[in-house]
Amino acid sequence: MDTYQDIRDGVANLCSEFPGEYWRKVDALRQYPTAFVQALNENGYLSVLIPEAYGGSGLPLSAGCAILEEIQRSGGNAGACHAQMYIMGTLLRHGSEAQKEQYLPAIASGKLRLQAFAVTEPDSGTDTTRIKTRAVRDGNCYVVSGKKVFISRAEHSDLMVLLVRTTPREECEKRTHGLSVLLVDLREAVGNGLTIKPIRTMMNHSTTELFFDELRVPVANLIGEEGRGFYYIIDGMNAERILIASECIGDARWFIAKAADYARDREVFGRPIGQNQGVQFPIAHAFIQTEAAAAIVERAAQLFDSGKSPGSEANMAKLLASEAAWEAANVCIQTHGGYGFAEEYDIERKFRETRLYQVAPISTNLILSYVATHDLNLPRSF
Numbered sequence: 204m205d206t207y208q209d210i211r212d213g214v215a216n217l218c219s220e221f222p223g224e225y226w227r228k229v230d231a232l233r234q235y236p237t238a239f240v241q242a243l244n245e246n247g248y249l250s251v252l253i254p255e256a257y258g259g260s261g262l263p264l265s266a267g268c269a270i271l272e273e274i275q276r277s278g279g280n281a282g283a284c285h286a287q288m289y290i291m292g293t294l295l296r297h298g299s300e301a302q303k304e305q306y307l308p309a310i311a312s313g314k315l316r317l318q319a320f321a322v323t324e325p326d327s328g329t330d331t332t333r334i335k336t337r338a339v340r341d342g343n344c345y346v347v348s349g350k351k352v353f354i355s356r357a358e359h360s361d362l363m364v365l366l367v368r369t370t371p372r373e374e375c376e377k378r379t380h381g382l383s384v385l386l387v388d389l390r391e392a393v394g395n396g397l398t399i400k401p402i403r404t405m406m407n408h409s410t411t412e413l414f415f416d417e418l419r420v421p422v423a424n425l426i427g428e429e430g431r432g433f434y435y436i437i438d439g440m441n442a443e444r445i446l447i448a449s450e451c452i453g454d455a456r457w458f459i460a461k462a463a464d465y466a467r468d469r470e471v472f473g474r475p476i477g478q479n480q481g482v483q484f485p486i487a488h489a490f491i492q493t494e495a496a497a498a499i500v501e502r503a504a505q506l507f508d509s510g511k512s513p514g515s516e517a518n519m520a521k522l523l524a525s526e527a528a529w530e531a532a533n534v535c536i537q538t539h540g541g542y543g544f545a546e547e548y549d550i551e552r553k554f555r556e557t558r559l560y561q562v563a564p565i566s567t568n569l570i571l572s573y574v575a576t577h578d579l580n581l582p583r584s585f
């Protein structure tokens with residue numbers, strides 16, 4: 204199995220130019236890490252999954268996993284750019300040849316940014332089929348009205364994949380019908396029917412609220428068939444979950460290394476704190492959890508790369524990895540005592556950042572529900 208060591212070494216090397224001071228500064232100012240994202244783009248790391256025919260490296264998902272894991276493991280935050288890896292999959296799998304030729308090479312070269320993906324709405328939450336953002340056909344345009352919430356990186360992207368309802372739910376045979384995916388050119392949309400309002404969150408994630416007031420989107424920007432959008436979005440979720448799970452493994456490994464290093468060095472009562480089993484056992488426990496989660500993440504990625512659709516493995520990987528990262532974060536802060544709370548150690552920042560992954564892009568309960576109904580044949584609760 205290819206572990207992509209050369210890619211890992213390259214990413215680690217790039218990340219060494221963006222140390223803790225860099226991340227602390229952008230976090231404190233809630234700034235987008237533009238220089239970091241540009242460096243990743245320039246080195247081709249955000250286009251590894253784009254096929255060679257469209258200017259990318261055409262590598263399998265495992266390569267993307269290696270990149271995201273290394274960024275987190277170095278102390279950075281791939282949340283600023285990870286979406287480009289999986290959002291382009293919607294365009295690649297369901298876009299027309301003309302759309303792919305128009306956009307993918309420009310995305311691969313870094314000229315166009317496809318970082319935003321808009322599904323969540325204030326009133327529907329996880330119940331995606333109840334979204335209210337409507338797109339009504341008018342000549343050769345769709346007219347879009349509605350609201351989205353927690354849409355990340357919309358202010359730092361040129362394009363956005365947008366899920367809308369094109370046929371009212373009550374007129375559809377199934378609730379999953381009647382949704383469509385539009386590719387919105389944010390450079391034209393902002394100020395012409397789209398307003399973006401930042402939401403300040405506990406970590407630096409550039410997330411926003413979007414207000415659509417009769418935004419006109421050309422019909423040529425419809426991805427795939429009208430009414431099939433729900434399936435296109437679902438289709439990309441395995442890749443998204445496996446990639447995010449890899450980020451969590453990177454976080455967990457960063458926390459564990461940091462905790463172990465500190466426990467070896469810090470002396471209290473005349474000996475290293477790590478000599479106390481009360482300090483070393485929780486670190487060992489977090490390590491064991493992380494290695495177990497990493498094995499499932501690897502398995503899910505391998506299944507995906509072999510052409511399977513590993514829904515259960517992708518969900519299990521995301522749950523186990525996000526919990527392992529959170530456990531490791533907690534142990535790391537405990538091991539550092541008071542210093543874990545001091546900004547200059549980066550632990551409190553990473554602690555805030557890694558907490559997100561038990562909620563977004565999918566919350567733990569929804570993963571449990573998937574496994575209960577798909578793997579254990581238990582009745583659906585919704």
Ligand SMILES: Cc1cc2nc3c(=O)[nH]c(=O)nc-3n(C[C@H](O)[C@H](O)[C@H](O)COP(=O)(O)OP(=O)(O)OC[C@H]3O[C@@H](n4cnc5c(N)ncnc54)[C@H](O)[C@@H]3O)c2cc1C
Pocket residue numbers: 319320321322323327328329330352353354355356404408410559562563564565566567568569572584585
């Ligand atoms: C920082 C951040 C960035 C985000 N970025 C994006 C983005 O770029 N694009 C995008 O589209 N969305 C984004 N999201 C939204 C994210 O995907 C949602 O917050 C997440 O899916 C949960 O939806 P919700 O917040 O509406 O919670 P709700 O659906 O309201 O759920 C609230 C809680 O109830 C639980 N729950 C709900 N229904 C059930 C049930 N039937 N059984 C058991 N438990 C249930 C959930 O698990 C959750 O814990 C982001 C969110 C955050 C916080």
